[in-house]
Amino acid sequence: MFQTLQKLRVMCFMFATTAERKVPPTPSNMPFTLNNLWDNPGARKIQKRWGRSGTRGNACGRGQRGQGARSGAGVPPKFEGGQTPLTRRLPKWGAKPSLEIYREVNICQIVDRIKQGRIDATQPIQIKDMLESRIFSKCKYGVKLLARGAERLSELNTPLTIEVSDASKTAIEAIKKAGGEVKVVYFTPLLLRQHLFPDKYPLELRPALPPSRAVEAIQRTEERGAVADYIKPKWVIEDEIEKKKLEEMAKLEVDTLKVQLQGAETVETAKKEKKKKKQKQQEEKQVSTLDLTNFKYPASREPGCGKDKIKQRKPVVYKKLSLNLD
Structure with missing residues (x-):
């Protein structure tokens, strides 16, 4: 008799409203054991069952066909309607980590x-x-x-x-x-x-x-x-050859300086002679590049001194034509 009453109480609880379910479906004199445990009232919420009858029947709120009406349909939250997403629009920067970990x-x-x-x-x-x-x-x-x-x-x-x-x-x-x-x-x-x-x-x-x-x-x-x-790749070999050439040139320059210093009294005199030679070479180059035939310095600033430099138009020569209208 007690078991049948308990089954009836459970059945009533299943079909009861939320207001009636606040009281657990067990009698007050029932012992509290491991096989008679229940949640606090209102802890478990029964899922809505759409598509039976009433306002949520027929299409169950999915609309009339289309992507949203299909099973498994849905769009991820990062989807932006087909346009290029923000993760692809923003520029990428920063060092790339090396995958070759020793x-x-x-x-x-x-x-x-x-x-x-x-x-x-x-x-x-x-x-x-x-x-x-x-x-x-x-x-x-x-x-x-x-x-x-x-x-x-x-x-x-x-x-x-x-x-x-x-x-x-x-x-x-x-x-x-x-x-x-x-x-x-x-x-x-x-x-x-x-x-x-x-x-x-x-x-x-x-x-x-x-x-x-x-x-x-x-x-x-x-x-x-x-x-x-x-x-060694080709560019490394070429760099090494260039370095060797530069080292050899530096050694030759040091040797020539030593030979020059033997005749000179001090290092400063040898450096001064070098500077003078460079200046002479530069002056000779400048003289060779400039045309000094019609050059006067300082140029005169008097009015009318630049008449020769003004470009004049060529004189217009008219041809004479003789026409015989006989």
Whole structure:
């Protein structure tokens, strides 16, 4: 009997109005247990069911056909009716982040692996040796050497030669002090994969020509003190030739100055003689370019002095015609 009453109360609650639903559908003497839990009155709101009858029937508020009447229809809030959206109209600015993120390796990690016997310090330490010694598990673009734990190089008796993609200034200086060398090698992702896993590549790939951005980065590491090993493009070779020529010219100028100073009493006298020679050469050039035949300075400012310079019109010559009207 009690169960049937409870079922009736639930059925009445389902079909009751919102005003009647304020009281929970349970009797007051019912025990409060886990199988008799209910929400606070008004906590749950039943969804409207359109399209049954009444004012919201027939088209259910969707209108007469069209895009909005279809299932799954709707326009995203960023849609601007077909015109170019704001995200495309505004200009783009700012530096583009580099996707080539190098794997960072510290000197202390290499020293630890050498002490454990995983890396041979007598031979050049390559990126392949670092992967095999489990310093890192993955490497896609290259390795950058950092100077953390550089004091531990004194624990080793042999100087190190390390081949990496990039290195910091302090790391290069620390390895150089210990008698070693840092070599910068250029790898594309494919060439690096062949270097790390040579068994997967039966044929050796050709070394790649680095782009201008990579060349500039390698040149920066060379300025820090590293040795670079890469295929130099044509423009780099031309720049090096020009630098050598300029250095040779500078040396020749220094030698000529020394020879001149041997005959001169002081450096100042030699410089004064040079200046005089330059001035004479400039004066000779100016004289050669100017026509000094009809030139007088200062020019006279008297009235009527420029009659000769005024352009006159050519006189009009009329032809005589003789006509015989016989």
